[in-house]
Amino acid sequence: METLGDTEILAPHFKRRLSGVTSSIIQLVPAQRRHGDRVATIGPGLPAFLPHLPLTALLGLWSPPRRRAGRIWHARRNIEMLPGILMRDLLRMKLTLLFTSAAQRRHSAWTRFLIGRMDGVVATSARSGSFLEVPHRVIRHGIDLARFHPPASPEDEMAATGLPGRHLIGCFGRIRHQKGTDLFVDAMIALLPRYPDWTAILCGRITPEHTVFGDALKGKIAAAGLAERILFLGEVEDVRPWYRRLSLYVAPSRNEGFGLTPLEAMASQTAVVASDAGAYAEMILEGETGxxxxxxxxxxxxxAIEPYLADPARAELHGERGLDHVRAHFAIEREAAALSEVYEALFAGRPVAG
Known part of the structure; x- marks a missing residue:
């Protein structure tokens, strides 16, 4: 268990359901610790291997850490900004507030109010930064290249799945309209009859409020006679081997925050076709990595998908280039180092924009 006295940066996580923010924290916090930042998480829904403080530790925030005059509260959602404001302004706790924004739309009036009371703001992409009305610094998310890596054993090959065909195409994430799952299914219904060597998989939960949507997709697939070639795997225990088994990953979201899945796929040496939602267009080199x-x-x-199905060698080449691209520009260590600069600026009372 972490001790509050040694912790200088708090990464609150106040939402139990898995999300892109969750994935970002899981990958980023260990990299920040390796970089030397004394950061710990607080709140539910995170794995036990992360440095973590209990909620009762909040009662100790009137006292500074051993080496600093106060702590940084690094929020990523409204439900984390608000407690930070209340603790700093009403309870007079020794906190400096930082917010990371990934939104690809104009913020609500409430969110703008909260952001306006932050001491520093980071945007995860140039596009998300364009919707901010306050000074900010752009720091793109990175990917943990030790957790997401190219195929390394027979278990990482398509043959290990026992599924039909020679090549695998996948779409990962919650099954819902926002994620564009229906667009992927429609593309597979149109294309797979012409490309018998390919099988499609979808990994992700169907939550109760989206059951009708999911059932309708399964009905369309069955009606097309493709139930054995377009498969819903549900929420798999570990999605990482599935990235490595793919020849092509598809991210068809209608809207997104940042969106890590294309980076996870490219780090696994998999080519990517994506929409221009979130920061996807800032990750992919058109015609080179996807x-x-x-x-x-x-x-x-x-x-956009069909040329890869028609020419699997194209998918292989773009997967190799994607891996090189991620290693050069999206390693998690780059994000951790940039955030460390922001923290030091906040500790010193300097602006973080730039």
Whole structure:
């Protein structure tokens, strides 16, 4: 268990359900610790291997850590900004507030109010930064290249799945309209009859409020006679081997925050076709590591996928280039180092924008 006295940066996580924020914290905090930042998580829904403080530790925030005059509260959601403001302004705890914004839309009036009371703001992409009305610094998310890596054993090959065909195409994430799952399914129904060597998988939960949506997709697949080639795997225990087994990953979201899955796929040496939602277009080199299409355009998505199904060697080449691209520009250590600079600026009372 972490001790509050040694902790200088708190990474609150006040949402139990797995999300992109969760994935980012899981990968980033260990890298920050390796970099030397004394950061710990607080709140539910995170794995036990992360440095973690109990909620009761909040009662100790009137006292500073051993080496600093106060602590940084690094929020990533409204439900984490608000407690920080209350603790700093009402309870007079020794906190400096930092917010990371990934939103790809104009913020609500409430969110703008909260952001306006932060001591520093980071945007995860140039696009998300364009929606901010306060000074900020752009720091793109990175990927843990030790956790997400190219195939390294027979278990990482498509043959290990026992599924039909020679090549695997996948779409990972919650099954819902926002994620564009229906666009992926429609593309597979259109394409797979012409490419018998390919099988499609979907990994992700169908939550109760999206059961009707998921059942409708399964009905379309069955009606097309493709139930054995377009498979819903549910929420798998470990998605990382599935990235390595793919020849092509598809991220068809209609809207997104940042969106880590294309980076996870490229780090696994897998080519990517994605919409231009979130920061996807800032990750992918068009025609070199994959392809980007307008969000919500199912026809464009189908057209972008087909060349890879027709030429698996193209997918292999773009997967190799994608791995090189991620290693050069999206290693998690780069994000950790940039955030460390922001923390030091906040500790010193300097602005973080730039």
């Amino acid at each position: 392809a980007v299409v307008p969000a919500g355009d199912g026809d464009a998505l189908t057209r």
